[in-house]
Amino acid sequence: MTTALVYSEKYLEHNPGEGHPERPERLKVIVNALKRAKLWGTPKIKVLGPKPAKREDIELVHDPNHIELVERLSKSEKPLDGDTPVRKNTYELALLAAGGTIDAGRVVLSGDALNAFALVRPPGHHAGRNHSGGFCYFNNLAIAVKSMRLRTLILDIDCHAGNGTMDIFWGDNSVLYLSLHQWPCYPGVGWWDEIGEGTGKGFTINLPLYPNTGDDVYLRFVRSFFPPLVEQFKPELIGVSAGFDAHRSDPLTQMNLSSHTYYQVGKLLHEFKVLAALEGGYNLDALSHAVPAFLAGMRNQQLTLKEGATFTQKEIKEKNIQRLEEIKKFLSPYWSL
Ligand SMILES: [Zn+2]
DSSP states (O other): OOEEEEOOGGGGGOOOOTTOSSOTHHHHHHHHHHHHTTOSSBTTEEEEOOOOOOHHHHTTTSOHHHHHHHHHHHHHTOOSBTTBOOOTTHHHHHHHHHHHHHHHHHHHHHTSOSEEEEOOSSOOTTOOSSOOOTTOSSOHHHHHHHHHTOOEEEEEOSSSOOHHHHHHHTTOTTEEEEEEEESSOTTSOOOTTOOOOGGGTTSEEEEEEOTTOBHHHHHHHHHHHHHHHHHHHOOSEEEEEEOOTTBTTOSSOOOBBOHHHHHHHHHHTTTSOEEEEEOOOOOHHHHHHHHHHHHHHHTTOOOOOOSOOOOOOHHHHHHHHHHHHHHHHHTTTTOOO
């Protein structure tokens, strides 16, 4: 199996500023960890450089007004919101992140790789058709998925609900969006009754999890939804919003996962055509464990995990399982789960 990684040192130039959690070191740590794990630049793991996305690629997903806003703010260096500063090079680097994700998709589409991981910054899943924020400018994965024109299941494992991706595919039945996230948490959407509308009704699936959910319960949710949805929806591509901020050490969230979850989620994907794009994950040490675990899993390769698996405290486990059953019942008009 061949895997493509898309990366450029240019992605380190995106700098939201002193003390900002979405910092260049995140990607440096990931690259170093992948090199140490021999998951970088081998005959079967090719590393490719990105080309910037063209304006018409971004317009597949975003309103021209929103694109112009990001371009204009880059000139004035005015922020999109309090969490999402804009620098002189933001527009250019956001185009390169989207372009790198498109390039990763193309390698999968051509059959040169079974799966690909776009190691890009800035991230994308909070960027909707006409808005962005939460450290995001353009929705890298949504743009790449649209450009590929395949029936796609997007699995979003970032700890935050991908309100941007949800917005973009809300009325679209060619993309099934499945998100696991902490609840309550930023951005405040992603309850399980939010399922899309029109022809897209039933094609958005939100799995809100209680804070402190551990590997055991998280994987139970993944295994209860992902395989039956794949079987019934029959995607030609799996898109992954690969955020690693549900790790127990993440400073922005309160979940309790270890690299075991990321390895097992990767394993579930290993037979499919996969396009993964980096989203969040803000503890550097956690990234150095979780990202190699995910990639090794996706390649169905053995990897010795240095972290112990985590379990969910009894009360939270019971509440989560009760919720899991309620969600299954709620979705029964659309899917057999
Ligand atoms: Zn996140």
